[in-house]
Amino acid sequence: MKAYLVAIGCDDYQSETLNDLSGAENDASAVYDVLVDSEYSIYEKESSYLLKSPVINDVKGALEEALFDKECPDIFTLFFAGHGGVVDGTYYLCLNETKTDRMSFTGLSLTEIFRIVSSSEVKHVNLIIDACNTAGLVHDLLSLIKPELMGAKGSFGISILAAAASDEYAGEVAGQGLLTGSLINLISGREKVNSDVEFLDLVNLGRVISTKFIQEGKDQTPSSWGMNLYGPSIFSKNPYHSQDDTISTHDFSFIPPASRVGMVLLNYKDDLWGLYDDLDNTEGVRDFLEVIRSAGEAVDNTDDLVTLLKGVGYRFIEKFSPECDFKQLELINAISTVLIPYLSNEKARVAFSEFMALFKFYSVRLLDDTLANLQEDKYYLINKEGAGFDVLSNYYYLPIRLSKLVGYFAQLLLVDEGSNKKVSAFLDLVRKDYRGHLMVISEEQAPYLHSFFGIYHVLGKGDQVKDFLISYMRDYIGCSGQVAALNLPTEDTLKFLIQRYAQNKVNIEYKSNPDSLGASLLLQSNAYGIGEDVDSVLHILDRHSFHLFIPSNISQFGEKVIENGFNMVLRCGSNFWTCKDFNDIVKEHFDKYSEVDLSSLSSIEKFSCVASSFVQPDRIPLMV
Amino acid sequence: MPFSYKTESKKFGKALLEMAVRAHREKISQYVSKDNMHSFQHGRSWLTVREDGTEESSFKEAGVELSIGYEDLIKNDINQFFQFLDTFIEGFTSQTMQGMFQTISESCDKIGNTVNQKENASQAEVFLEMLKKVEFSVNENGQVELPQIHVGTDAAEPLMQSLESQGEEFHAEVERIKQEKSEAALKKEKVRLNRYKGIDI
Numbered sequence: 001m002k003a004y005l006v007a008i009g010c011d012d013y014q015s016e017t018l019n020d021l022s023g024a025e026n027d028a029s030a031v032y033d034v035l036v037d038s039e040y041s042i043y044e045k046e047s048s049y050l051l052k053s054p055v056i057n058d059v060k061g062a063l064e065e066a067l068f069d070k071e072c073p074d075i076f077t078l079f080f081a082g083h084g085g086v087v088d089g090t091y092y093l094c095l096n097e098t099k100t101d102r103m104s105f106t107g108l109s110l111t112e113i114f115r116i117v118s119s120s121e122v123k124h125v126n127l128i129i130d131a132c133n134t135a136g137l138v139h140d141l142l143s144l145i146k147p148e149l150m151g152a153k154g155s156f157g158i159s160i161l162a163a164a165a166s167d168e169y170a171g172e173v174a175g176q177g178l179l180t181g182s183l184i185n186l187i188s189g190r191e192k193v194n195s196d197v198e199f200l201d202l203v204n205l206g207r208v209i210s211t212k213f214i215q216e217g218k219d220q221t222p223s224s225w226g227m228n229l230y231g232p233s234i235f236s237k238n239p240y241h242s243q244d245d246t247i248s249t250h251d252f253s254f255i256p257p258a259s260r261v262g263m264v265l266l267n268y269k270d271d272l273w274g275l276y277d278d279l280d281n282t283e284g285v286r287d288f289l290e291v292i293r294s295a296g297e298a299v300d301n302t303d304d305l306v307t308l309l310k311g312v313g314y315r316f317i318e319k320f321s322p323e324c325d326f327k328q329l330e331l332i333n334a335i336s337t338v339l340i341p342y343l344s345n346e347k348a349r350v351a352f353s354e355f356m357a358l359f360k361f362y363s364v365r366l367l368d369d370t371l372a373n374l375q376e377d378k379y380y381l382i383n384k385e386g387a388g389f390d391v392l393s394n395y396y397y398l399p400i401r402l403s404k405l406v407g408y409f410a411q412l413l414l415v416d417e418g419s420n421k422k423v424s425a426f427l428d429l430v431r432k433d434y435r436g437h438l439m440v441i442s443e444e445q446a447p448y449l450h451s452f453f454g455i456y457h458v459l460g461k462g463d464q465v466k467d468f469l470i471s472y473m474r475d476y477i478g479c480s481g482q483v484a485a486l487n488l489p490t491e492d493t494l495k496f497l498i499q500r501y502a503q504n505k506v507n508i509e510y511k512s513n514p515d516s517l518g519a520s521l522l523l524q525s526n527a528y529g530i531g532e533d534v535d536s537v538l539h540i541l542d543r544h545s546f547h548l549f550i551p552s553n554i555s556q557f558g559e560k561v562i563e564n565g566f567n568m569v570l571r572c573g574s575n576f577w578t579c580k581d582f583n584d585i586v587k588e589h590f591d592k593y594s595e596v597d598l599s600s601l602s603s604i605e606k607f608s609c610v611a612s613s614f615v616q617p618d619r620i621p622l623m624v
Numbered sequence: 625m626p627f628s629y630k631t632e633s634k635k636f637g638k639a640l641l642e643m644a645v646r647a648h649r650e651k652i653s654q655y656v657s658k659d660n661m662h663s664f665q666h667g668r669s670w671l672t673v674r675e676d677g678t679e680e681s682s683f684k685e686a687g688v689e690l691s692i693g694y695e696d697l698i699k700n701d702i703n704q705f706f707q708f709l710d711t712f713i714e715g716f717t718s719q720t721m722q723g724m725f726q727t728i729s730e731s732c733d734k735i736g737n738t739v740n741q742k743e744n745a746s747q748a749e750v751f752l753e754m755l756k757k758v759e760f761s762v763n764e765n766g767q768v769e770l771p772q773i774h775v776g777t778d779a780a781e782p783l784m785q786s787l788e789s790q791g792e793e794f795h796a797e798v799e800r801i802k803q804e805k806s807e808a809a810l811k812k813e814k815v816r817l818n819r820y821k822g823i824d825i
Binding site: 618 | 646658659661662663664665666667668669670671673678680764816817819820821822823
C-alpha cells in the first residue's frame with residue numbers, strides 16, 4: 001500500500017486583501033509530522049511534501065510529482081490550512097500570490113484539484129481543508145459527480161473533511177486551527193476513536209470531531225463527505241488498534257497499542273492486566289515494579305521509558321481515584337525506582353519531579369484522611385477484617401504498619417516540609433494510643449524507621465521524634481535484637497511471635513541474621529544524642545551481628561539486586577563497644593567505599609533512595 | 625495440557641528448594657555455628673573490619689548441574705527424585721566446605737600460623753605444636769570452647785593412634801597447654817567485656 005501526502009500551510013499573503021496568518025504553517029507541519037514522520041506513519045516520506053506559504057506553481061508541481069512522476073499511490077492525502085473561499089460557485093484555496101479580485105487566475109480551485117487527481121490512477125483521496133467557509137466546496141463536488149469520473153470499476157473514492165460551514169469562520173487557538181488540533185489528537189493517539197479497525201478513515205474522524213465541537217458549543221461546524229467509497233477508506237493508522245483483541249494496552253495504561261511503546265508493552269499485557277485487576281496483596285506493588293522494570297529495559301531510549309512509566313503509572317494510580325490509598329504512594333515509589341538510573345537525563349528528571357508532586361498530592365490527602373479517621377476512631381489502625389483468630393495478627397503486623405506510616409509521612413516532609421504540623425498531629429495520636437506498638441518486630445521496618453528518623457534529623461526536627469527512637473531502641477535491646485527475618489513466610493511469623501515473647505532465644509531460622517534494623521537504630525541513636533545511654537546497656541547485644549550494605553553509587557540503588565557495593569558486618573563486642581565506635585566505623589567505610597557524596601545530594605536523589613527502599617525493604621537508604 | 629496444576633507445581637518446586645537449602649545449612653552447621661551463617665541480599669563483596677585494617681573479599685559462586693529425564697518421570701522412578709535432591713545438597717555443601725577450608729588455609733598461610741609436618745617426628749608432636757599455636761575462645765555462656773580439629777578420613781585413624789600411643793608426659797603437656805590457653809581465653813574475654821560501659825567485672 002502506497003500513501004503520499006501533500007500538506008500545505010499558507011501564513012504569508014502578498015495580497016493586501018488577505019491578512020497574514022500565524023498558525024497555518026504550524027498546522028501543515030503538525031499534520032506532516034504525525035502522518036509522515038511519526039511511529040504511526042503509513043505515508044512515504046520521500047514522496048510526501050510539506051509546502052509552507054507556497055505559490056500556485058509549487059503546489060501544482062508537488063501534485064504532478066506525487067501523482068504522475070512517481071509510482072501512483074493507492075492513497076493520496078491533500079491537507080490545506082490557510083485562507084479559502086467561494087467565488088462564482090467554486091471554492092478556491094488561497095496561496096501566497098492569490099489575489100481576491102482575480103481568484104480564477106491566482107487561486108487554486110478544488111475543481112482543478114479534482115481534475116488533476118481524477119486523471120491519475122490513485123485509488124483513494126483524502127482532502128482536509130482547515131479554512132473559512134470550507135463547506136462551500138460543495139459547489140465543486142458537482143464537478144466530480146460525473147459517470148466518467150466516478151462509479152466505474154477502478155474509479156477513485158474521495159473523503160473530505162471541511163473545517164467550517166459555508167457561512168462560518170474557522171477558528172484558531174494558540175497558533176493551531178481548531179480542526180487541525182482535534183484531528184491531530186485523534187491520529188496521534190492522544191484521544192481514542194475506537195480500537196476495532198487497523199486504519200482510521202477521514203469521514204468517521206470528521207463525524208467524531210463534529211460531534212465533539214457541537215458538544216463543546218464551538219462556533220464552528222466541521223463536516224465530512226465521502227463519495228464512491230469502496231473497501232477500506234484509509235487515512236491513517238489507528239493508534240489504538242491491537243492485533244490481539246482480548247486485552248489492549250489501553251486497558252491498563254494510557255498507551256496506544258499500535259505505538260512503539262505500546263508494542264513493547266503488549267509483551268507484558270497479561271502480567272499488567274493481572275496486576276491492574278488485583279494490586280491488593282502485599283506483594284502486588286513489588287510485582288508491578290518487576291514488570292515495569294522489565295518492560296523499561298525492553299524499550300529503546302529514555303524518552304520511550306518515560307512514556308511507558310507515565311502511561312502505565314498514571315493509569316494504575318488513577319484506578320484508585322477519586323479515593324486515596326497508600327497503594328498510590330507505593331506505585332509512585334515503584335515508578336520512581338525504575339527512573340533512578342536515568343536521573344541524569346533531563347526528561348527523566350522532569351518526569352521524576354512530576355511523580356514527586358503527585359506523591360505530595362496523594363500523601364497530603366492520606367495524612368488528612370488518617371488523622372480524621374484516627375480522631376473519629378482510635379482503633380482505626382487495628383485490622384479488624386476476618387474472623388475469629390485473625391484479629392490477633394495485629395500483634396505482629398500493627399508495629400510494622402505503624403513504621404510504614406511514619407516512614408511515608410516522613411517521605412512527605414522531603415517534598416513538603418509545610419506538612420510538618422499535620423504529621424506532628426498524627427504522631428501525637430500515635431503517642432497517645434499506640435505507644436505500646438512502637439516496637440521492633442521485623443527487619444522489614446528498617447528502611448521506614450531509618451528514613452523517618454533520618455529525615456527528621458536532617459530537617460533539624462529530631463527533638464520532635466526523639467521519644468519514638470527511645471521507644472524503639474528500648475524494645476530492641478529488650479528483645480536482645482531479635483527481629484523477624486525479611487520475607488518470613490506467614491506461617492513462621494506466628495512461630496516467631498510466640499518465641500519472641502516465650503523464649504530467651506528465637507530460632508535462628510526465623511530471625512534476621514545479620515540484622516540491619518539494629519544497625520540503623522544504633523546510627524540514629526548516635527545522631528540523636530542518646531548513644532551514651534544506649535552504651536550503658538549495649539552489652540546485652542554482645543556478639544550480635546549488625547549488617548549494613550554500602551552502595552557504591554545511587555544509580556544502582558533501585559535495582560532488584562544491587563551488584564556494586566559492600567556488605568559490612570560489625571559484631572558487638574568485637575568490632576565496637578559503643579554507639580560512637582559503631583558510627584565512626586560506618587562513616588569511615590562509607591566515605592571510603594561509596595562514591596556517594598552525602599553532602600551534595602539533591603532532594604530528587606534523596607527521595608529516589610527512600611522510594612526504592614520503601615518498595616524494596618531489603619535495603620536501607622543510608623543517604624538520608 | 626489438561627489439569628496442569630501449574631500454580632501448585634510452582635509452590636511444590638519452591639517448597640522443595642527451601643527444604644534442600646535447609647538441609648544444606650544443617651550440614652554446614654556441623655562445622656559452622658548457624659549464628660555465623662549470614663545471608664546477604666546485595667553486592668558481590670564484603671568487608672571484614674579488624675583493628676589492624678579492613679579486608680575486602682568477594683563472594684565465590686557455587687553451582688551444581690542437575691537433570692532428571694522425562695523417561696525417569698514416566699517410569700515413576702522415585703530413586704531419581706531423592707538422587708536429584710542429594711546431588712543438590714551434597715554439591716553445594718562440598719563446594720562450600722572446600723571454599724571454607726581453602727580460605728582458612730590461605731589465612732593461616734598469610735600470617736604464618738601453620739605447622740609443617742615434615743619438620744616433626746610424629747603426628748602427636750604436630751598436634752602438640754598445633755595446640756600451642758591455636759587461641760582458645762569463650763562462648764556466650766562464658767565457657768571456654770576447645771578448638772575443633774578437622775582431618776581427612778584417611779588421616780583421622782593414624783592421628784588417633786599416634787595420640788593414644790603417647791606416654792603420660794605427652795598427655796600432661798597437652799593438659800598444661802589447655803589449662804594455660806583456657807586461662808588466657810578467660811582473661812581476654814574479661815578484658816573484652818570490660819570494654820562495655822555497663823560492665824565492670
